[in-house]
Amino acid sequence: MFDKESINLKISILEKETLNESFWDDKDLATDTLKKVDYYKNEILEINTLISSYEDSVLSMQILKDDSSYFRECTSSLRDLSSSLKKIELKKMLSLEADQNSAIISINPGAGGVDSEDWALILFRMYTRFCEKMDYQVKIVDYQRGDENGLKSGCLEAVGVNAYGMLKSEIGVHRLVRISPFNSNGKRHTSFSSVFVYPIVENNIHIEINDNDLKIDTYRASGAGGQHVNKTDSAVRITHIPSGMIVQCQNQRSQLNNKKSALKMLKAKLYSDEIEKRNTEKNILENSKMKIGWGSQIRSYVMHPYSLVKDHRTKEETSNIEDVLNGNINKFIDSYLYNLIKEV
Incomplete structure (x- = not known):
């Protein structure tokens, strides 16, 4: 259950990525990578803490056999162990495809x-x-x-x-x-x-989108964002013709940034659709669409x-x-x- 070797390998791979000269070219991706490193390091710490807590609990139970006054300390130790185990168990549940993604x-x-x-x-x-x-x-x-x-x-x-x-x-x-x-x-x-x-x-996931399959419309934003957003045709709506999926973004000042965000949303929807087709995760997503x-x-x-x-x-x-x-x-x-x- 606690594969420290696998987690340490993930940390090593991510830390190598941080050494690339182009690492900070995409600030969002770089920040996400650093958060992943911290997450996995914290996971190692939690596993070590759990192991230590388990050993303390075993020792407490052994002492309790000879000293009944140690009951309260033993109960507290077991409660902490149970809490730590539940926390790690929940993380281990997030093992299906894309669970670790943003x-x-x-x-x-x-x-x-x-x-x-x-x-x-x-x-x-x-x-x-x-x-x-x-x-x-x-x-x-x-x-x-x-x-x-x-x-x-x-x-x-x-x-x-x-x-x-x-x-x-x-x-x-x-x-x-x-x-x-x-x-x-x-x-x-x-x-x-x-x-x-x-x-x-x-x-680590490749979703190919053909430019010829896209219909891109621009329009004037209507929501929050300031005068510039509302006075220029910065909002973007993208229609993926083969699937009929439509995404839109209007929250950025730049039409280019809105287009990037809309494309990211489209990729996410197409990927989610692909997951459903080849791995329905016991029909979880399908049953949720009501x-x-x-x-x-x-x-x-x-x-x-x-x-x-x-x-x-x-x-x-x-x-x-x-x-x-x-x-x-x-x-x-x-x-x-x-x-x-x-x-x-």
């Missing part, structure tokens, strides 16, 4: 009008905060404001080791029940938004008449909805991963 998170409102657009914005903020807590680098790729409030569509990058493996648990429809702030009668309202997560295609509406939600967030967040796949739940919306969704992700291993 991710693109796409959020779109569904049934519910203005309320759903507001709900999409709340989810956008939730995932941004989660990524920050996980020390992932966050980049807003696309952000289109709603007509009155909220978000028509939003897309962000989460750059960091295991970002896709962690966030794939969020793929699906998210349902919100609350007293609508947009209804003067104070009626309860149900809103839906869909979340999909794609693995970012990294250098109509944005009643009966299709993976998780419900209830603010009225009581407080409850419940994952309908794992039955994991909590009444602390504010904590969840502040980005503390790890318990739901952990539960999903444990459930996933059982299915596999």
Whole structure:
């Protein structure tokens, strides 16, 4: 389970990459590589700590046989060992294809009008905060404001080791029940938004895109970004003709940078589609693609008449909805991963 030799080999390969003269030509890639080095070094440290904790626990149990007053210390040692083991076990669950890649998170409102657009914005903020807590680098790729409030569509990058493996648990429809702030009668309202997560295609994965298969349109940006973004045709929309996939980016000041980001999104979608075709991971991704509406939600967030967040796949739940919306969704992700291993 703890292949230190394999992890040390990964560290060695990555550290050799940092010595290349062109290493800093792509700052984002360089930063991601350095984070991977730190991640794997920390993994070695965690394994060493676990081994040491195990040895301490064995010793504590031996002492307990002769001295019953040592019971509390022994219990504490075993509890720490169990916690450390669970943490490493979760990391080992992220072993499917692309799990260690960075991710693109796409959020779109569904049934519910203005309320759903507001709900999409709340989810956008939730995932941004989660990524920050996980020390992932966050980049807003696309952000289109709603007509009155909220978000028509939003897309962000989460750059960091295991970002896709962690966030794939969020793929699906998210349902919100609350007293609508947009209804003067104070009626309860149900809103839906869909979340999909794609693995970012990294250098070790080759996705070929023929220029003749692309239709590229430019237009004037409509979202946040300042006067320059809104006054020039800097936004880019790319249609991949063979698949019909459409991606767009308008958040950068430069049309060239928006095109690069849009192409990255397209590669991520094509790669995700390829993963589904040759390795459906027990139909996890396919089963997650559902109509944005009643009966299709993976998780419900209830603010009225009581407080409850419940994952309908794992039955994991909590009444602390504010904590969840502040980005503390790890318990739901952990539960999903444990459930996933059982299915596999």
